Amino acid sequence: MLDQNLKTQLKAYLERITRPVVLVASPNDTPKSAEMMALLAEIAALSDKITVETRADARSPSFALTSPGQDISLRFAGLPMGHEFTSLVLALLQTGGYPPKVEQAVLDQVKALQGDFTFETYFSQSCQNCPDVVQALNLMAVLNPGVKVVAIDGSDFRAEVEARQVLSVPTVYLNGQVFGQGRMTLEEILSKVDSGAAAREAANLAAKEAFDVLVVGGGPAGAAAAIYAARKGIRTGIAAERFGGQVLDTMSIENLISVPHTEGPRLAQALETHVREYDVDIMNLQKAAGLSRNGDLIEVALASGATLSARAVILSTGARWRQMGVPGEEQYRNKGVTYCPHCDGPLFKGKRVAVIGGGNSGVEAAIDLAGVVAHVTLIEFDARLRADEVLQRKLRSLPNVNIIVSAQTTEVKGDGTKVSALVYKDRVGGQVHELPLEGIFVQIGLLPNTDWLKGAVDLTPRGEIAIDSHGATSMPGVFAAGDCTTTPYKQIVIAMGAGATASLAAFDHLIRVTAPAAEQAA
Known part of the structure; x- marks a missing residue:
């Protein structure tokens, strides 16, 4: 799982922990579970303060981090690799007693929180916004026994993602209800759960x-x-x-x-x-x-x-981000209408999506998404794409991409919970078309x-x-x-x-x- 250079770096970090860390694994019989167990074994081999135990959990494959004598409920469901590997390293250090680099007033505010807070965060490994949320919640769980957190890789738990209609990451649930979507800092989270903070x-x-x-x-x-x-x-x-x-x-x-x-x-x-x-x-x-x-x-x-x-x-x-300003856009924001292909693209694996905008950002998004989704339709208002020619050549070479120019987006349709279609008008002939799809990525400046x-x-x-x-x-x-x-x-x-x-x-x-x-x- 980890190359030698990464192992060397991680071993140096783990020398900073001051108390034992127990990785409590909940495996199953899937290949992803085997990867998780291999990762945990590699981590444990890097420090004599880290051990691995096995215990069943409702979510598997998953693993929790805890320390003897500490009331910590912190779990990763799926593999925290990609952008989330740093979240795992910080969780190891903080569970192991290494002090976080956070202002003391903020730490005191976390410790003083009263009540029971169960957070579930859906992330993707390609999301650059997700680590801030995951790391903030993990720290809260380390500091306050009333806070329980689990970070869930949406691509590994598709049934949950589909059941909860999660179409944007990070999406955070608190005590079973949607708490927030998108990037949130520790201070932002605290401002929402601490009623007197504002x-x-x-x-x-x-x-x-x-x-x-x-x-x-x-x-x-x-x-x-x-x-x-x-x-x-x-x-x-x-x-x-x-x-x-x-x-x-x-x-x-x-x-x-x-x-x-x-x-x-x-x-x-x-x-x-x-x-x-x-x-x-x-x-x-x-x-x-x-x-x-x-x-x-x-x-x-x-x-x-x-x-x-x-x-x-x-x-x-x-x-x-500039919005399309059409009916349905706001209603289905984060329910199929999204603005970050890097973050949310993996949630649309195997689905049909549209990218709105033919500039560099739009064409780059379409190229990126084409490797993940079933089909991409790029829609441009102008009569031609405005992206650099090298990007246009790459886009046109992809077999699962369709390009529509001189098209004015007029409406986003859905079933009440998620996007189902995009309506656009041909600016040359005047015909109105309805394009069935599951996702719309807006890239218009x-x-x-x-x-x-x-x-x-x-x-x-x-x-x-x-x-x-x-x-x-x-x-x-x-x-x-x-x-x-x-x-x-x-x-x-x-x-x-x-x-x-x-x-x-x-x-x-x-x-x-x-x-x-x-x-x-x-």
């Missing part, structure tokens, strides 16, 4: 003193802006709905100069790590709701009810996250923040950077540079217009 956090935020520079948004542009501001020695804060932003949903990154290849979640973690090296007040899970001026200060109202103030603000709220800024700063008809060459907006003291702006090319490396530009411009504004907050406080 009010406490809002009170803490409202009590904060004014910042010199407040960055709104935690993607590449926001991270760069925060670092450049903090390096000037001024009071810097960053409020982000989710640190990492759209990068978290990016599978492969090969054009970040000096980094030949990385993955979105890994880059997002690196961005946060870098920001934390400086004196930056990071306020995660904070959605901005309004922007206004109050005398010399600029105020950012948050959805939580709190308000942050600063002498200069940098807007870097990024963008989100991005929309800037600027709805909350209408009336506060100038926006283009597309919703982008209008900026000058220094990143300045129409409101003095407010700057912007990244995919939410009129910057012509939406690229990570460009967003980073724009964040640095906006931050330097904000500092220049401060030294010319007003004294830093720290000086005024003195």
